[in-house]
Amino acid sequence: MTLGVGGSSAAAELDAMTSITTGIAPIGIDEHLDRVKRAQALMKTEGISALYLDTSPNLFYFTGIKLSPTERLHGAIIPVEGPVTYLSPAFEEPKTRSMLKFGDDIRGWQEHEDPTALVADTIASLGYESGVVAVDPATPFFTFDGLRRAGNRYEFLNGNAVTAALRAAKTPAEVALLAAANKVSEEVQKAAARILHVGITTTAVGAFVQEAHRRLGGVPTPYPPLILFGEATAYPHGVDYPQTLEDGDMVLMDIGGWVGGYRSDITRSYVFGEPSPRQREIWELEKKAQAAGFAAAQLGAPHHAIDDAARGTIEAAGFGKDYALPGLPHRTGHGIGLEVHEERYLVRGNTAPLEVGNCFSIEPTICIYGEFGIRLEDCVTMTEEGPRWFSGPCHTVDDPFGYEA
Numbered sequence: 001m002t003l004g005v006g007g008s009s010a011a012a013e014l015d016a017m018t019s020i021t022t023g024i025a026p027i028g029i030d031e032h033l034d035r036v037k038r039a040q041a042l043m044k045t046e047g048i049s050a051l052y053l054d055t056s057p058n059l060f061y062f063t064g065i066k067l068s069p070t071e072r073l074h075g076a077i078i079p080v081e082g083p084v085t086y087l088s089p090a091f092e093e094p095k096t097r098s099m100l101k102f103g104d105d106i107r108g109w110q111e112h113e114d115p116t117a118l119v120a121d122t123i124a125s126l127g128y129e130s131g132v133v134a135v136d137p138a139t140p141f142f143t144f145d146g147l148r149r150a151g152n153r154y155e156f157l158n159g160n161a162v163t164a165a166l167r168a169a170k171t172p173a174e175v176a177l178l179a180a181a182n183k184v185s186e187e188v189q190k191a192a193a194r195i196l197h198v199g200i201t202t203t204a205v206g207a208f209v210q211e212a213h214r215r216l217g218g219v220p221t222p223y224p225p226l227i228l229f230g231e232a233t234a235y236p237h238g239v240d241y242p243q244t245l246e247d248g249d250m251v252l253m254d255i256g257g258w259v260g261g262y263r264s265d266i267t268r269s270y271v272f273g274e275p276s277p278r279q280r281e282i283w284e285l286e287k288k289a290q291a292a293g294f295a296a297a298q299l300g301a302p303h304h305a306i307d308d309a310a311r312g313t314i315e316a317a318g319f320g321k322d323y324a325l326p327g328l329p330h331r332t333g334h335g336i337g338l339e340v341h342e343e344r345y346l347v348r349g350n351t352a353p354l355e356v357g358n359c360f361s362i363e364p365t366i367c368i369y370g371e372f373g374i375r376l377e378d379c380v381t382m383t384e385e386g387p388r389w390f391s392g393p394c395h396t397v398d399d400p401f402g403y404e405a
Helices: 010-015 029-046 057-063 090-099 115-125 141-150 160-167 172-194 202-215 230-234 277-296 304-316
Strands: 050-053 075-079 085-089 106-109 131-135 154-158 226-229 250-255 257-259 266-271 333-335 342-346 359-362 366-368 372-374 378-383 386-389
Touching: 010 202, 029 050, 029 057, 029 075, 029 160, 050 057, 050 115, 057 075, 057 160, 075 115, 085 090, 085 115, 090 106, 106 115, 115 141, 131 141, 141 154, 154 160, 160 342, 172 202, 172 250, 172 257, 172 266, 172 359, 172 378, 202 226, 202 250, 226 230, 230 250, 230 372, 250 372, 266 277, 277 304, 277 359, 277 366, 277 372, 304 342, 304 359, 342 359
Parallel strands: 050 131, 085 106, 131 154
Antiparallel strands: 050 075, 075 085, 226 250, 250 266, 333 342, 333 359, 359 378, 366 372, 378 386
16 A cells, blocks of 8 residues: 555545444542552552642543643642542632542632642641651642742651552553543544545644544643654654655654543654655654564563663664664653653663553664654553553555545
């Protein structure tokens, strides 16, 4: 199949789309409560008295409450024993109460008051006059600075010791949502390839990708997807100008969205038209590197083994050692869940063993500035039987989506 022959219109593709996420169950209250219990068990083991949650994905993970960060403190406290206590600006208390999935203790602060003092006072009122307080790693510095001053009776540590430890291993309900999100984005990738034609702009394709996510039942990202043509594909995070598609261009689409709060992340690279020998050679090397990373993803192996395998494949073909270009300039992958990039990372030095429930991308980009770049990115979940793809992998450079297969 040569991409660019017999393409369809964006309007026709969108008109044919219907939601494919109907019936997908969101995370329920019981699972949120279980997460709190698991956090408390870990806190007890680590000698932590309380965990402060700011307006971040961690607040959503434990409580199901989704709030946008502002300058006003809004969050929750998980004590090592007992129910969750919520924190809110006083005038927002009715809204906060309407969002509660469980619990009913909300502590409010007025506009002229120091909300970080409320955090310290609340922890003390729960029976912990001193001790160790774990702080949400997404907490803004101005809030943490206030906590240090208002709560000088406490020792503060990075809450990653609790949040990342729990979020790194997904439950079956989380895996199901990740699978649904990636299915949506995989279908968007296929549709986006079908609308390509000479003269289309990256901006137009990006707008199509966002609307296609909506039509298929996903939630698009609040920022434009990464759509690149030609030499611009060599830049891992793109360029600051739009491109217009020409015959023979390398195409790179790095896209994603949410289903039930869980994120997808899929990149496809292919040639619009007939691949040159050089494009074909590098594409096949990229596929080989991604496959090597997948083969290295075995239970009990360190996370860095995936990076070692993919990077080693690219280096063995004569590309730059370590992060030197042309070659692979970044880690091979990242954890995925509520956020597109989260613990644990597939990078040198990460000796954490792979375990059931770990979900991550495998994306060993090959960057050749002045020519093109290729990234094949698919996400994986670790099962009792080993790694399982959420999407992909790609088929061939001539038939990346497997239409002929």
